[in-house]
Amino acid sequence: MKTPMDQLVKALLDGDQVQAIAEARRLRGTGVEDERIVTEGMEAAMQQLDGKCTMEQFNLLEIMLTGRAVMGVMKELYPAGATSLRTKGTVVMASPEGDVHDLGKNILKVLLMAKAYHVVDCGKDCPTDRLIEIAEREGARAVAVSGLISSLIPQVRQIRDEMRSQGLGHIKVMAGGAALKQASAESLNVDFVAQTAFDGARYLDRVVEGEQ
Ligand code: B12
Incomplete structure (x- = not known):
């Protein structure tokens, strides 16, 4: 049954x-x-x-x-309007350049908004330079990268180094999506790898609370 x-x-x-x-x-x-x-x-x-x-x-x-x-x-x-006026911080998100999958990213976006994060969505197929530029402009607490194409892993690995070289090492880098969640944070050179959108939201809450 x-x-x-x-x-x-x-x-x-x-x-x-x-x-x-x-x-x-x-x-x-x-x-x-x-x-x-x-x-x-x-x-x-x-x-x-x-x-x-x-x-x-x-x-x-x-x-x-x-x-x-x-x-x-x-x-x-998570109906529109569920977000509170108070914001816990800004998260800039994207699917990397060459990746048009965005369902997981969109789910994460809705969830984070419902949990009172301000989300700036750079969309899919987003070059790393653009992601970093927007993260800096928006004063992001974290960037969230959603990747479903395995061949794009080397691109993801570069994000944190690029940000550090631009003096943005304080911004956390969080990864998720089918191709990335199988890897460790160390091998992806990111701060956190999420198994699910909820997992990512819990990590961000810990960041905001100063525990990570
Ligand atoms: C739907 C789908 C598509 C749709 C995408 C529609 C869309 N708007 O997203 C379409 C039809 C466009 C598509 C296209 C292609 N696809 Co496709 N696609 C899929 C499929 C079936 C499901 C992906 C999906 O939406 N999953 C559901 C979401 C909800 O899951 P998720 O992304 O993992 O997200 C969850 C969590 O991981 C988390 N999450 C996701 N991202 C992030 C990020 C952060 C920071 C956090 C915290 C959490 C988080 O949140 C979600 C909820 O918990 C997968 C199969 C699979 N097993 O994944 C193949 C798959 C990803 N596709 C694949 C391929 C090969 C392609 C194509 C190249 C096919 C082709 N012949 O052209 C093209 C890609 C073109 C490109 N350049 O990107 C391969 C990738 C192989 C690989 N590992 O490299 C897969 C694995 C299929 C396969 N077995 O071969 N695809």
């Missing part, structure tokens, strides 16, 4: 945004935490699309419909 979480995954894979939102509401109603809805529902659904998005196989419509349903559920969980 299908569990309520399976029903959410199915609705997402069907690209049925209305049904997905209804399933997410139902899960919440039974006390399931948002974190589980995101990681066991949304991430799991996208994971199942893995085989449909390789160098050889590419089912764009199906992937896009699921992506749209995922963002619909995020809006339901």
Whole structure:
């Protein structure tokens, strides 16, 4: 028998945004935490699309419909206006140059905004220079890089050194996304590698509280 979480995954894979939102509401109603809805529902659904998005196989419509349903559920969980006026600090985020994946980054953005961070989103396919320039201009507390393409790891490794050479070593560098989360912070030359968006948010809270 299908569990309520399976029903959410199915609705997402069907690209049925209305049904997905209804399933997410139902899960919440039974006390399931948002974190589980995101990681066991949304991430799991996208994971199942893995085989449909390789160098050889590419089912764009199906992937896009699921992506749209995922963002619909995020809006339901964290509706606009949920952010408080108080801000804990600024986070500048991007997917690195050459990477057009942005669903994970967008989930992180919604989550951080709901947790009272001021987020400046440099978008996808973002050159390192631009990311650093904006981080400096915005007085960022941290930069968040979301990477899903493994060949871009060398680019990610350079971010912290570039920032240090420009006197911006006080800005934390946080990485996440399927290609980066398998690596250690040391090997990526970053301050923190997050397994999930929630993991990243908890790390930022520790930074703000002065524990990291
Ligand atoms: C959806 C998808 C696409 C969509 C992207 C739509 C979009 N707007 O993002 C489209 C169809 C455009 C696409 C394109 C391509 N894709 Co694609 N894609 C995927 C797929 C199926 C799911 C990715 C996803 O959205 N996951 C769901 C999100 C929510 O998960 P997530 O990113 O990990 O994010 C979570 C956490 O990691 C965290 N997080 C994410 N980032 C960050 C950052 C920080 C700082 C923090 C704290 C947290 C955090 O927050 C999220 C919630 O917890 C993956 C398969 C997979 N297993 O990942 C392949 C995959 C990533 N794609 C792949 C490939 C090869 C491609 C293409 C090259 C295909 C092609 N033939 O052209 C192109 C890429 C073009 C380019 N230059 O970027 C490969 C990458 C291989 C590799 N490791 O290098 C994968 C792994 C598929 C595969 N098995 O081959 N893709």
